[in-house]
Amino acid sequence: MTSNASGALTDLQLDALTELVNIGVSRAAHSLREMVGAQVHLSVPTVKLVNRSEAIGILSAREVSNLVAVHQIFEGDIVGRALVIFPEMKSLELVRAITGGDLPLEDIIELEQEALAETGNILLNSCLATIANMLKRNLKMSLPEVLRGNAATFFNLPPPPDAGDIVMFLYINFAVREHDISGYIAMIMDLPSITSLTHLLDDFIQRTTA
């Protein structure tokens, strides 16, 4: 974590944000469990305020292969991007798990794009909707878009942010052991959105504890 980026949130704000992400992702895991029919294991979420190159470094250090991501833009009081990221080789396995495993490979390949978009959409919506509800704000979500590339591709999507290079990187690893599926959820926001978020978090902390 860099010193200039980490100072944007107080310890309690960071704690509150991590807890919101934890609840959001836990609900998303339940949705994924319903889709694949097997337990989804979650890591303890890590929330870091880093710049883009650090975010790329964190993900590149963990995943060396090609990646596939489902990307959605959210807009409201806070604006940003949310991504579900899988190693590319696991994406067919995910589609196989969701469709039940009876389909021939060519059908699975044909379905892959659509199934990835839909899975990503369900995961991201259930995560972001939970967070938005708890912050008592409405977030508008764009349609899901499937991207292929590596960490640098996903964290340098155009257009570049207007203000500063600080992004918030939330990551959590999820795994379906029976199907050898694992992936990450990440969110990116620019500085003005992080400022708005700190106010929403303060309201949330006040409501929760006062």
Place this chain on the structure above:
Amino acid sequence: MTYKLLIVDDSKLARMAAAKAMNSLYPDWSRVEAANADEAIKLSQAGAFDVALLDFNMPGRDGLQLAAELRSAHPTMPLAVISANHQDEIVAKAKAIGAAFLPKPLTEQALGEFLQGALRQLQAMGK
């Protein structure tokens, strides 16, 4: 008769939220807090609480592992595992251990219902 509640959660905010609900439900109960399973086990060895609320997703051992350890040391202690992750396997494991499952975010109503049951259990045991 008042009792002592243990709140285990790695999130300070979540512990504060549980404490707020407790203050409104049973203001005369006392509380101890732990941020992870190790701290909770230490408190348990000192016999420091009667009822425990355990977050599921924590660094180190998770809330189900902690519930199992507490259950073997305290066969009748009322325990609740708290999580937004209400996957069937997790809810079933909590039940198998003999712990209640409470959804996160924790509501005063859900906590109140669990504590009413816990209270009856503790009183029946003559505590």
